Amino acid sequence: MELKLEYINIKSCKSVYRNLTVSELTEFAIKREEGILSNKGALVVNTGKYTGRSPKDRFIVKQNSIENKVNWGETNLPIDEIVFDKFYDEVTEYLENKDVFVFDGFVGAMKEYNLPIRVICENASQALFSNQLFRRPNLEDLTNFHPQFHVVSAPGFKAKGKEDGINSEAFIIINFDKKIILIGGTQYSGEIKKAIFSVMNFLLPEKGVLPMHCSANIGEDKKTAVFFGLSGTGKTTLSADPERKLIGDDEHAWCNDGIFNFEGGCYAKTIKLDKEKEHEIYNAIKFGTMLENVVLDENGQPDYNSNKYTENTRAAYPLEYVDNIEKSGMGGSPETIIFLTADAFGVMPPISKLSKEAAMYHFMSGYTSKVAGTERGINEPKATFSACFGEPFMLMNPSVYAELLGEKIDKYNTEVYLVNTGWLNGGYGRGNRIKLSYTRAMVKAALEGRLKDVEYLEHPIFKVLMPLECPGVPSEILNPKNTWEDKEEYDYKAVALAEKFKENFKKFKNVPKEIIEAGPEIKIVQYA
Incomplete structure (x- = not known):
């Protein structure tokens, strides 16, 4: 059955190709010179000027229905509906007399909460991307398919930047009332994926469901674990465990029936x-x-x-x-949550247990550190905070997501651990990075419940609970201060990082006192 797109103002297309096979999309992409094949048959595409997400070009249409729900600011930029309408008219006119490639499918493995989407692409390669990244429909789904959100992607359409009321030639605009995401000027396909996931992260909390920027896996015992962590913390490496099946690598949600992967x-x-x-x-x-x-x-x-x-x-x-996957894309409510950080200052414990309040504090903080070793002459690490471990994709106030997390930790008695995959004994440039074998042993012990009954020591500054022993890990490194030759310098560095935590947390308003108090405490340690 031929698909007509006039209902969303896309008229007079040369041809509309809906849900073509991988072979057909690859053949189209090559014929249209969008890419070439590698020696293993992968389609290789050069995205041109934009080789990553363009956060300053992502906008949300400011509308009465969402105005008081969005956490407006540098990551969630508002735009007037008049600007969206102008662009939408221009982009749909631009697509006239062109071939258009459509992917109809779903976001979310659990049927009760999934989002039917229609991705309309100028490029066959982006339709292939959508087919591989989202959840694919069967023939029955396609027979009676009703998309609830549309993505229209036209990389060849270039805006005029400030003249058009935006920042550059590229734009990603989310319109919740019209249920349309409009993308132009950028061929980077990650914009399609992340824009749709941002929509899910906005819609699900209204249903009491917690969206999570995390990876997840499940053991033979059917126990589920989730891993939060920013780039460089080891999230992908640690969740890809040969003894456990991967549920998904990037985005999940936690509802009363367990967790489910967004992706395909x-x-x-x-x-x-x-x-x-x-x-x-x-x-x-x-x-x-x-x-x-x-x-x-x-x-x-x-x-x-x-x-x-x-x-x-x-x-x-x-x-x-991937061989070792959980094909359903679903798992039970997690028994264990792992927050990952790569602390380059060398002061965070290799593993620590968090109370519910501390979990909410560190979830809102989303801390890791970046090292500037690739930049000549710069060797000092830099503290980085990204709320909910995915601030650019969380459209609501971080406290909304943190409250949902706290409720679910309570309800399902979930254990939460903060794991440092960074440095010890002096920090980056002086000390050593924690061995991956030790980190794996700590994660394994946490997932197997072997840290539930061990003795803990509270860190005097960060107030997290450090185990005094962990199978497969030397006990002396479990308290990071033990690894420093100069104990006074350790305390100085720990206080300096704690101050960064507290300064970052000031941006959150109306946070319950017990959550704030679960964060670091600045203590001046006296030395004889």
């Missing part, structure tokens, strides 16, 4: 991809996978070490390309 695929970073250490990602890069901004040699072999176009090289592939 993975959008993995490939820079410095190692065949031995990351064999599951490496082996998934084959026909049907889309590579973005990866450099090929003369034989079509990807050079994963090259950052010629960007450090943010990516592979988009369906979950079925």
